[in-house]
Amino acid sequence: MELQQMRYVVAVAETSSFTRAAERCQVVQSALSHQVARLERELGARLFERTSRRVRLTPAGEAFLPAARQALDAAERARAEVAAASGELRGRLAIGTIPTVTAVDLPSALKGFHVRHPQVRITLRVGASDELAEQVRQGSLDVAFLGLPPSVRPKGVSGRVLARGELVAAVEPGHPLAGEADVDLRRLSAEVFVDYPAGTAARVQSDEAFAAAGLTREVAYEVTNADLLARLVRLGLGVGMLPAAFAPEVPGVHVIELRDPPTRVEHMIWSRSRPSPPATAFLDALEAE
Known part of the structure; x- marks a missing residue:
């Protein structure tokens, strides 16, 4: 074989x-x-x-x-370990991220790492937090950046919290709520929503906040990426929920602050077993920034 x-x-x-x-x-x-x-x-x-x-x-x-x-x-790991022992960093660095990560400027971090270590093959995979965490546990990803509700912590991996933040509501500029400085979840619950699929970490962040307030809402449009969510919101098909730090990157929508906002926590995770030399170097570089 x-x-x-x-x-x-x-x-x-x-x-x-x-x-x-x-x-x-x-x-x-x-x-x-x-x-x-x-x-x-x-x-x-x-x-x-x-x-x-x-x-x-x-x-x-x-x-x-x-x-x-x-x-x-x-x-691959064996080759990387031998190269590292000889003072050369090579091998594979597989990164996963949610599309709305804001705690780290990931493109700049990857660019800097590539300049310093050109022999390392970098791959990037964008997906949902649940899927990315499982891929880190399985070893197909070295490092992943997640966004989770405060009630959830990644299991079976090592990691650290990068940032905590609130969600805001996003509506089309002509929406009746666009003239409000802020609203509460009760008033917002009467709207039709665009959100992520039920059960995903990105959806649970909002679902838990509405449930804690004793409210229900209608999610008519379930999407899997922030770009499509924003497009449906711009067309006036529903209200979207976005991380406050990410909202400025979404053009063409009006952002409304919430008095009782859902929150999310950004995590960086990696394998519990000893990371590969490229993964170790990448983690060290982020710690140094």
């Missing part, structure tokens, strides 16, 4: 295509298919179901994939 074979399996699983996997791995498709078939013979099980329309993992493939990723990560 070879690492290259594992890379091919991971690529096929992530692209659902032998053709796209070969393009990603920069090999001809026949060579990639041959190596996957060779690995399947060695394992005594098929890893993929192949049809004319799609490629998907078999139960054996589902079982094999996490172990293959762990083996590839371990090999």
